[in-house]
Amino acid sequence: MNILKDVLKHEVFPALGCTEPIAVAWAAALAGQQLDADPERMDVIVDQGVYKNGFAVAVPNSGGKKGNAIAAALGALIRRPELEMKILQEVTPEIVTRANELVSEKAVVIQPDRSRSQLYIDVTVHANGHRARAVLEGSHRNVVLLQIDNQVLQSSPGGSAPVTLPYREQLKTMNLMDFVALAQQIDEEDEAFLREGIFMNLKIAKVGETCQKVGFYLADLRERGFLLDDVFSSSRILTASAADARMGGVALPVMSSGQSGNQGIVAILVPYNVGKYFRVDEKKVLQSIALSHLVNSYVKCYTGSLSPLCGCAIASGVGAAVAIVFQQVGADRERMKLAVNNLISDLGGMLCDGAKSGCALKVASSTDSAILAAYMAIHHHGINESEGFVGRSAEETIWNLSTIGRTGMAMADDTMLRIMEDKLRS
Secondary structure: OOHHHHHHHHOOOEEOOOHHHHHHHHHHHHHHHHHOOOOOEEEEEEEHHHHHHOOOOEOOOOOOOEOHHHHHHHHHHHOOHHHHHHHHHHOOHHHHHHHHHHHHOOOEEEEEEOOOOOOEEEEEEEEOOEEEEEEEEOOOOOEEEEEEOOEEEEEOOOOOOOOOOHHHHHHHOOOHHHHHHHHOOOOHHHHHHHHHHHHHHHHHHHHHOOOOOHHHHHHHHHHOOOOOOOHHHHHHHHHHHHHHHHHOOOOOOEEOEOOEHHHHHHHHHHHHHHHHHOOOOHHHHHHHHHHHHHHHHHHHHHHOOOOOEOOOOOHHHHHHHHHHHHHHHOOOHHHHHHHHHHHHHHHOOOEOOOOOOOHHHHHHHHHHHHHHHHHHHHOOOOOOOOOOOOOOOHHHHHHHHHHHHHHHOOOHHHHHHHHHHHHHHO
């Protein structure tokens, strides 16, 4: 097993729109393809994290509509699952009209399953007296069931037991130095893929500069002299602009990391921009981005794919901070540990309240913290194990954070959902 290749294949991929509603659309396309007919009714069951992340985020090519319901309807009408996470690039005006009709007729029912502890998407499409069902579990592209009426077309382990993915289990046994060694071994194929991610995320960031949201106002503050024209400001403007566009439903793909587009923005663009600012050799920058992806995925293995903790701030921020240290001083375990501790001490309590335009603020905070955490660490300054939940190693700090997220904040998602649902009823 080549763990770097597995991470780049399964955790880092282009996604058109927020990955949770897009995964719902893909599952709907998988089910809808089996019937080869427009849906008459749809039942969608998702875990709390998918429900939360699809609650208020704009869906690309939907005419500004938000939510899992419109995403599901679009996917079932497109019926082209081979497009995977770029499924919504095939939307037409006619499909949007029909999808809106299904949603307005309440023919698409979305229900959260509060018993699920990991990613879960279960879509059943009804048409012409038949029904087709597709279930994703454990990750955004892991199909555990495909069924038409009572005939099972595809099945793999799932259900009550957590789905385990072999490469994630191996990731859990590794440490920062293992990831550094892997990143230093990237080949030409990896380099080309990593460059593709840079170009893809730079492209959407450029569009996001015109959105007049977080990135726009950060740039305005810089122009007015309230922010310095430095690596902090340029990096924050870049990442916030990309998140503005993505969360606003701009129909451009983002290269993800840890199966999240916003995490991909931080994990890729922060090391890229810092490397550009300090004129770091391209090979080293690409290696640092590979390291950023590995560390981000490692953190997600412990905190979970969808957690009460903000992944785009914490997990990808940790990856970016470690990547910057690697760019500047190489494989220095102690200083990488300090960077991890600094970032998690700063942002460790940041909540995830679902995907929406406000995520750009968190992306900007993550960007700022990653650079600060790294440069403090480079100069041998950082938070140590005598303080708070910081551990004796970087790996222990990450484990402690995940324990707080999984155990200490076990009811956070449920509480968050009740608040969000109450707003619908008021």
